[in-house]
Amino acid sequence: MKLYFLPGACSLSPHIVLREAGYDFDLEQVNNQEKKTKSGLDYWGINAKGQVPVLELDNGERITECPVILQYLADQKPASGLIPATGTMERVRMQEWLNFITSELHKGFSPLFRPTTPDAYKDITKDNLGKRFDWLDKHLATRPYLTGEKFTVADAYLFTVLRWSGRLNIDMSKWPNLNAFIDRIAARPKVHEAMVAEGLVK
Numbered sequence: 001m002k003l004y005f006l007p008g009a010c011s012l013s014p015h016i017v018l019r020e021a022g023y024d025f026d027l028e029q030v031n032n033q034e035k036k037t038k039s040g041l042d043y044w045g046i047n048a049k050g051q052v053p054v055l056e057l058d059n060g061e062r063i064t065e066c067p068v069i070l071q072y073l074a075d076q077k078p079a080s081g082l083i084p085a086t087g088t089m090e091r092v093r094m095q096e097w098l099n100f101i102t103s104e105l106h107k108g109f110s111p112l113f114r115p116t117t118p119d120a121y122k123d124i125t126k127d128n129l130g131k132r133f134d135w136l137d138k139h140l141a142t143r144p145y146l147t148g149e150k151f152t153v154a155d156a157y158l159f160t161v162l163r164w165s166g167r168l169n170i171d172m173s174k175w176p177n178l179n180a181f182i183d184r185i186a187a188r189p190k191v192h193e194a195m196v197a198e199g200l201v202k
C-alpha cells in the first residue's frame with residue numbers, strides 16, 4: 001500500500017500507525033502548493049478533495065479521511081492491539097476520541113494555518129483550542145494514553161495535531177500533561193522513525 005503525505009500534516013498519524021502495526025508500505029510526498037506528487041502525478045487525480053492523507057491499497061482502491069484510514073489500518077492488523085474490536089463498547093469510546101480529535105482539534109487548528117484568517121479570529125480559535133486542551137490535560141493527568149495504559153491509533157492522531165502548537169507558537173506551558181504526552185509519544189521508536197522519514201527530526 002501507499003500513503004500520500006505532507007510532512008508533519010495530519011497524514012503523520014496513519015504514517016505512525018503503518019509503522020507501529022508493522023506494515024510494508026510506500027510513501028509519496030505531495031506538494032500542496034502545486035497539488036503534484038513528488039513523482040509528478042496530478043494530486044487532484046489522486047484525491048479530488050485535494051487533501052492528504054490518502055491510503056492507496058494494492059488493488060488501487062483509495063481511502064481518505066484520517067479517522068477512517070486509522071481504523072482501517074488497525075483493523076487489518078488486530079494483533080497490533082492498536083484499536084479495540086468493532087462492536088465493542090471500547091470501540092465506541094475509540095470512535096468518540098477519533099471524532100473529537102478530528103472535529104474539535106484537527107479542524108480547530110485549521111484556521112491558524114491560513115494566512116487569510118483575520119487575527120481576531122485566530123485569537124478566538126486559540127481560545128477554543130485552549131478550552132479543549134484544559135479538559136484533555138486533566139484527562140491525561142491520570143493515564144499515559146487516551147484510553148488508559150495502551151497506545152492506540154487515537155494517540156497517534158492526538159500527537160500529530162498537538163505537535164502543530166509548536167509551529168504556531170501556541171504557549172503549551174499551561175498544559176504540562178499535554179507536553180508530557182507529546183514527549184512520551186515522540187519517544188516511541190516507530191514514531192521517531194516516521195518523523196525522521198518525513199524530515200521533521202534528525
Ligand SMILES: N[C@@H](CCC(=O)N[C@@H](CS)C(=O)NCC(=O)O)C(=O)O
Nearest residue numbers: 009010050051052053064065066067
Ligand atoms: N477531513 C480530512 C481533512 C484532511 C486535511 O485537513 N488535510 C490537510 C493537511 S492536515 C490538507 O491536506 N491540507 C491541504 C489543503 O486542504 O489544501 C481528513 O480527516 O483526512
